[in-house]
Every structure is written in structure tokens, then in C-alpha cells.
Amino acid sequence: MxxxxxxxxxxxxxxxxxxxxNPSLANHPVVVLSNNDGCIIARSPEARDLGISMGQPYFKIRHKLERLGIIVRSSNYSLYGDISHRLMLLLNEHCNEVEIYSIDEAFAQINLSSTKDFYPWARRLREQAHQNLGIPISIGIGASKVQAKIANHLAKTISNHAGIFDFRTTKDQDWWLESIEIENIWGIGKKLSKWCRERGITTALQLRDMPSSELHAKCGVVGIRLQEELKGNSCMKLKVKPSPKKETCVSRSFSRPITKIEELRQAISTHLICAGQKLRNQNQLAGAITVFTHTSPFRQPFYSQKATTQLETPSNDTTVLLTAARPLIEKIFRPYRLLIKAGVKMHSLQTSKYLQTNLLNNEAIEHLQRSQRLMKTIDRLNTRFGKGTITWAICRSKASWEMRREQLSCATTTRLEEIPIVYS
Ligand SMILES: [Mg+2]
Known part of the structure; x- marks a missing residue:
């Protein structure tokens, strides 16, 4: 094997x-904006070639984008999340084990029985991703995670490699490692790379070959692990099962500053409803809730406030969360403050498999089971018919503070009424 x-x-x-x-966007320069249409967070290669860089505030380059004919899109996370899910399903079909690392990145264990040459396997996977999802992917292969990460970087940057690079079989490992700057090694961090530079260690090759005793003295087993991974000895296992979350946070900036408590109440309740659903998806209960809000840090006087409460019994029932948070909202609100952001944080999380309740109180248990069934039904309806099909009355009216998304594309794959119509 x-x-x-x-x-x-x-x-x-x-x-x-x-x-x-959107076929009309193929081969056309496209940029995607962050929440509230703030700044550029993604560019198509065509937009990059026109000199548009990441992180630029939209309002500053709006005219330039128009002049160059670049298409602008607000971020459409329901679309990206769904395509990501489909990509991960495809990887599961083609790989032995998959660790989802981010929305568009995954580590995978590949075991091939008949051949050392992984290129045909990688080419097939790329073709499938392109044909089934229309998504170009890069595949880096190594004997360890760190090597795979380096290989992926090389797959993307060397044009004649067509998006695939197998570091294990390349004859010039040292030459490639020499081309990787110390800061670009996955997992090295700012402190360690600065320490390395001070010692004249500036490339991945030099880090691999430096005395391990020095590295151990500086950062212990973490440094040794990194060095071994660079040598091709796998020390970091794939995390196939995601570890349980310690905290769940939902927060958003407002499209305009708000000053009314009703608006703050509606915003925080909207975030709580979302956080409740997240907790149920994660099979977790929250033991405590924090709500927070603040004004713009660029304007004086700056105001920021948060308030926390412990729940009597840990819960993921939206009604319980909303009731517990209500007095907190009064606590953090001050009139005449131009609030620009609000959010909720769920902490002291625990699994929803076990819950300690008062065993003598039969009525409480019955009530709990009934509310669990209700939450399940609401989640099911919202998954089937679209987000917000069933919600709490506080969110019923359209909110004028909601995130700015002026260039939003359709929820093509997650909303029945937005599925594109194909004419024959
Ligand atoms: Mg990416």
C-alpha cells in the first residue's frame, strides 16, 4: 500500500x-466583498491580473472597478457553504480519510495499492470537481501535512504543473524547499519565524536541516514536529472527527448605526436564533450567554459593553436563550450611542447527549422533551423550506439595519425559488 x-x-x-x-461571468474579472460590502475578500484570476489586491476597501476602489468592467458580488455564504459541502462529499468518495480544514480546504489520506504515481488519481479528482461543481482545485501531495501544504502552494504557483504537485516523488525536494520562505511554512507562527530569521534561518530547507536540539530548546515538541514533518515523517494525524466547539459566536455589523433599544433587541434576538440552531446542529448546550455591542472605534467617545448570564440548566432551546438574554440587552444599551455592531457568544458548552436535571421534577422533564421536539421540527422546516420559514415574532418585521449586500447573487442551490431556469 x-x-x-x-x-x-x-x-x-x-x-x-x-x-x-453564472456562465456570463466565466473568464470575466470578478471580486467578492466581505460582510456589509466592506472590502475585497476574493478575486478571480482575471481580476488579480488587472491589479486588484485583497483587502482593499470597496468604497475606495468602486470607481476603478467600474472603469475596468470588474463584476462585484456581495458575499453569498449560503451558496459558498453549500458548494463547500458538495466538494467535501466528492473528496470523501475519492479519498480514504478527509479532514475538513476550512470552507475550501481539506487534508486527505490517500492509499493506493497498485501505483506510486498519484498524478492520475489527482487528475481524475480535478476533472470531477470541475465537471460536477465547476470549481477549480489545487492538489498538493506529500508524506506529511506540512509537505502537502508546501506541495499545494507549488501546485498553485508553478503554471506547468496544472494544479497538481507531488512532493514525495519530485527529484528536487531540496531545491523546492529552498524556494519556500520561512514565514510561508504552515504552522510556524510569527514569533518562531522571527527567531529563525535572527539566526539566519530563512528558508524551509534551512529549518529542516538546523540542529533539532536548538529548535527543541526554543519551542519544545512543536518545533521538532514541524522539522520532522518537513523531512517527510508524518507527526500530525488527520482530525477526521471535528473536536467539540468551546464557544459559538454570532455577530454582525449594522448597515447603518442604530440608536434604539428595539433595534438592538431585534438584532441580538436574530443572532441568538441563529446561535441556537448552530448549537443544535453541533449537538451542544450552552451553560452561559454573553451579549455585546459597541460604537465605532474610530469615533469618540467610544462605547463598548457586554453582559453575561449563567443558565440554570444548560440549553439550546431558542426560547430559553431569548428569555435569558432579554435583561442583558437592557444592561448593555445606552441611549444616543451610535451602535455599529452587536453579537452573542454561547459558552460553557457541553454535549447535548447528557443533561443533568432535577430527577424529581417530572413536569420539567416532560416540558424539556416537548421543547426539544419543537426545536427539531422548526429546524427541519427551515432546512427544507429555507432559512427563516419559521421564526420568532421579534424577527418578523424587516430590519433596516441588516447587513448591506447590494450585489448579492442568488441562493442557487439552497432556495427552491432561486434555482436557475434553463431554456431549451
Ligand atoms: Mg482557497
């Missing part, structure tokens, strides 16, 4: 999702 670890990454993922579902 020949083994390898692959890092599979969607190229310019958000822009690629937009292009995939």
Missing part, C-alpha cells in the same frame, strides 16, 4: 462559486 497526504484547496473559492453558476 502506497500512502500519501493530500491538501486539496479550491482556487479563489468564492469567486469561483460565483462564476460557476
Amino acid at each position: 502506497i500512502q500519501g497526504i493530500a491538501l486539496i484547496d479550491g482556487n479563489n473559492f468564492y469567486a469561483a462559486c460565483e462564476q460557476s453558476f
Whole structure:
């Protein structure tokens, strides 16, 4: 059995999702904006070639984008999330084990029985991703996660490699490692790379070959692990099962500053409803809730406030969360403050498999079971018919503070009424 670890990454993922579902955007420069249409967070290769860089505030380059004919899109996370899910399903079909690393990135264990050559396997996977999802991917293969990460970087940057690079079989490992700057090694961190530079260690090759005793003295087993991974000795296992979350946070900036308590109440309740659903999806209960809000840090006087409460019994029932948070909202609100953001944080999380309640109180248990059934039904309806089909009365009216998304594309794959119509 020949083994390898692959890092599979969607190229310019958000822009690629937009292009995939709108044929008129293919080969056209596209940029995607962050929440509230703030700044550029993704570009198609065509936009990059026109000199548009990441992180630029939209309002500053709006005219330039118009002049260059670049298409602008607000971020459409329901579309990107769904395409990501489909990509991960595809990886599960083609790989032995998959660790989802981010929305567009996954590590995978590959075991091939008959051949050392992983290129045909990688080419097939790329073709499938392109044909089934319209998404270009890069595949880096190594003997360890760190090598796979380096290989993926090389797959993306060397044009004649067509998006695939197998580090294990390349003859020039040292030459490639020499081309990787110390800061670009996965997992090295700012402190360690600065320490390395001070010692004249500036490339991945030099880090691999430096005395391990020095590295151990500086950062213990973490440094040794990194060095071994660079040598091709796998020390970091794939995390196939995601570890339970310690905290769940939902927060948003407002499209305009708000000053009324009703608006703050509606915003925080909307975030709580979302957080409740997240907790139920994660099979977790919250033991405590924090709500927070603040004004713009660029304007004086700055105001920021948060308030926390412990729940008597840990819960993921939206009604319980809303009731517990209500007095907190009064606590953090001050009139005449121009609030620009609000959010909720769920902490002291625990699994929803076990719950300690008062065993003598039969009525409480019955009530709990009834509310669990209700939450399940609401979640099911919202999954089937679209987000917000069933919600709490506080969110019923349209909110004028909601995030700015002026260039939003359709929820093509998650909302029945937005499925594109094909004319024959
Ligand atoms: Mg990517």
C-alpha cells in the first residue's frame, strides 16, 4: 500500500462559486466583498491580473472597478457553504480519510495499492470537481501535512504543473524547499519565524536541516514536529472527527448605526436564533450567554459593553436563550450611542447527549422533551423550506439595519425559488 497526504484547496473559492453558476461571468474579472460590502475578500484570476489586491476597501476602489468592467458580488455564504459541502462529499468518495480544514480546504489520506504515481488519481479528482461543481482545485501531495501544504502552494504557483504537485516523488525536494520562505511554512507562527530569521534561518530547507536540539530548546515538541514533518515523517494525524466547539459566536455589523433599544433587541434576538440552531446542529448546550455591542472605534467617545448570564440548566432551546438574554440587552444599551455592531457568544458548552436535571421534577422533564421536539421540527422546516420559514415574532418585521449586500447573487442551490431556469 502506497500512502500519501493530500491538501486539496479550491482556487479563489468564492469567486469561483460565483462564476460557476453564472456562465456570463466565466473568464470575466470578478471580486467578492466581505460582510456589509466592506472590502475585497476574493478575486478571480482575471481580476488579480488587472491589479486588484485583497483587502482593499470597496468604497475606495468602486470607481476603478467600474472603469475596468470588474463584476462585484456581495458575499453569498449560503451558496459558498453549500458548494463547500458538495466538494467535501466528492473528496470523501475519492479519498480514504478527509479532514475538513476550512470552507475550501481539506487534508486527505490517500492509499493506493497498485501505483506510486498519484498524478492520475489527482487528475481524475480535478476533472470531477470541475465537471460536477465547476470549481477549480489545487492538489498538493506529500508524506506529511506540512509537505502537502508546501506541495499545494507549488501546485498553485508553478503554471506547468496544472494544479497538481507531488512532493514525495519530485527529484528536487531540496531545491523546492529552498524556494519556500520561512514565514510561508504552515504552522510556524510569527514569533518562531522571527527567531529563525535572527539566526539566519530563512528558508524551509534551512529549518529542516538546523540542529533539532536548538529548535527543541526554543519551542519544545512543536518545533521538532514541524522539522520532522518537513523531512517527510508524518507527526500530525488527520482530525477526521471535528473536536467539540468551546464557544459559538454570532455577530454582525449594522448597515447603518442604530440608536434604539428595539433595534438592538431585534438584532441580538436574530443572532441568538441563529446561535441556537448552530448549537443544535453541533449537538451542544450552552451553560452561559454573553451579549455585546459597541460604537465605532474610530469615533469618540467610544462605547463598548457586554453582559453575561449563567443558565440554570444548560440549553439550546431558542426560547430559553431569548428569555435569558432579554435583561442583558437592557444592561448593555445606552441611549444616543451610535451602535455599529452587536453579537452573542454561547459558552460553557457541553454535549447535548447528557443533561443533568432535577430527577424529581417530572413536569420539567416532560416540558424539556416537548421543547426539544419543537426545536427539531422548526429546524427541519427551515432546512427544507429555507432559512427563516419559521421564526420568532421579534424577527418578523424587516430590519433596516441588516447587513448591506447590494450585489448579492442568488441562493442557487439552497432556495427552491432561486434555482436557475434553463431554456431549451
Ligand atoms: Mg482557497
